[in-house]
Amino acid sequence: MRACLRPISAISRPALQRPSTAMASRSFHRSTPARNVQEITRPAIETPVSLWNFTEEEEMIRDTVRRFAQDVIAPRAREMDENEVMDKEVVNGLFENGLMGIETSPDHDGSGCSFTSAIIAVEELAKVDASVAVLCDVHNTLVNTVLRLYGSEDIKKKWLPGLATNTVGSFCLSEPNAGSDAFGLQTTAKEDGDHYIINGSKAWISNSGEADTFLVFANVDPSKGYKGITCFVMSKDMGVQIAKKEKKLGIRSSSTCVLSFDDVRVPKENIVGEIGKGYKIAIEILNEGRIGIAAQMVGVAQGAFDHAVAYAYQRKQFGKYIGDFQAMGHQFADAAIKIEAARLLCYNAARLKEEGRPFTKEAAMAKYYASTIAQQVSGSAIEWAGGVGFTRDLPLEKFWRDSKIGAIYEGTSNIQLETIAKLIRKQYVS
Known part of the structure; x- marks a missing residue:
């Protein structure tokens, strides 16, 4: 059951298949003479390319996470939800299976896998329990990524191995008066010799109950506004x-806490990136994080769909299975289309990110649509199961409750629409 992912990094990773240069570069201009369709010579595509073109490594990760979720998380999901506590065995299992350092280099005890691998893991976890998915998601796409991309070599060497093997990380940006306007934060960091003294508070901080490593954003010079925001790593x-x-x-069962900092002394060497560049780090990382939230919501929608549809083909009314009624089948089809569309938006954004291409709009689209679909599908799933769907005998009500957060954290749905609208305007207005 505990098939560790770390050895997977030794597998040769085939590059993502892309269209031939001829097709990729082909363009048609107004000056091009008109030709019949039959006259256009289309280059042959030897290997079909799609968003489902996953590497062997990524497929192995999906299988490993799926088994872990079913064998370890599923039996504990209801109890964790009722008690509002993450089971330590689940957290240990995430580390043992290499799921807490997916993109982290093997040199730092990580799995050395792709960003899409992390998205796959989050989706598979969310099909069983969104709380576990968000713990893994925040830890990988926010905490680990910030340290990998912006940390000094000393910081990477000191903090990344623990985060990959035994230490949960937490990303501390939001404050009581700085939610959607994250850069209105009031936590300060005052220089004091070789240290900074941090005072303030943070709110809505995921993983904070389990974490021992914290990325904290504080302002070293409030007079400069958001340009004084700096990122610190601390235990x-x-x-x-x-x-x-x-x-x-x-x-x-995902811990969300208010944190307080009262004259906390942090060495200067714990600054991640440059002084005053914390806002830049936060913007870029939250764009990636939104793909992770989309993956969570796709998993929630799929999990609810799987349970409800399976139930519909087990229960009979009027002499036939509920799922065999035409109206039910059409609803299943509609939901399946929406889930697939959300999934494709999510993986498209992930591949764009991996290729180093712009993905901000696509990430916002994926998060917005996936969170919308998660609410719709999980709500419909309750209705498909009838009275029992409204009880806790099935996990459908939990999927529905878990779905709501997708429209709120890491940028509300309105923020996503605003981001998309601005980028559309930029495309059409010089």
Whole structure:
């Protein structure tokens, strides 16, 4: 069951198949003479290319995570939700299976896999429990990625191995008065010799109950506004205080806490990136994080769909299975189309990111649409199962509760629409 992913990094990873140069570069201009369709010579594509063109490594990760989710998480999901606590065995299993350092280099004890591998893992976890998915997602796409991309070599060497093997990470940006306007944060960091003294508080911080490593954004010079925001890495024993654990509608076993910082001394060498560049780090990382949220929501929608449809073909009414009624079948088809569309938006954004191409609009689209579909499908799934769907005998009500957070964290749906609209305007207005 505990098939560690770390050896997978030794597998030769085939490059993503792309269209031939001839097809990729072909363009038609207004000056091109008109020709019949039959006259156009189309280059042959030897290997079909699609968004489902996953590498052997990525398929192995999907299989490993799926088994882990079914064998370890599924039996504990209901109890964790009821108690609002993440089971330590689940967290240990994530580390043992190499799922907490998916993109981290093997030199730092990670799995050395692709970004899409992380997205696959998040989706598969969310099919069973969105709380576990968000723990893995935040840890990989936010915490690990910030340290990998912006940390000094000393920071990478000191912090990444622990994050890959035994230490949960937390990303601390939001504050009571700085949610959607994240750069209005008021936590300060004042220079004091070889240290900075951090004071303030953070709110809505995921993973904070389990974490021992924290990325904290604080302003070293409030007079400069967001240009004073700087990122610091610190351990809990430096003085991070859990002030309050939120009681939530959904993802209840995922800890979401208020944190307090009271004269916390952090060495200057713990600055991640450059002083005053924290806002840049946050913007770029949250764009990636939105793909992770999309993957969570796709998983939630698929998980609810799988349970409800299976039930519909087990229960009979009026002498035939519920799922065999035409109206039900049409609803299943409509939901399946929407889930697939959300999944394709999600993986398209992930591949764009991997290729180093612009993906901000596509990430926002994926997050917006997937969170919308997750709510719709999980809500319909409850209705498909009838009265039992409204009870806790099936996990459908949990999928529905878990789906709501997708429209809120890492940028609300309105923020996603605003981002998409601005990029569309930029495309059409010089």
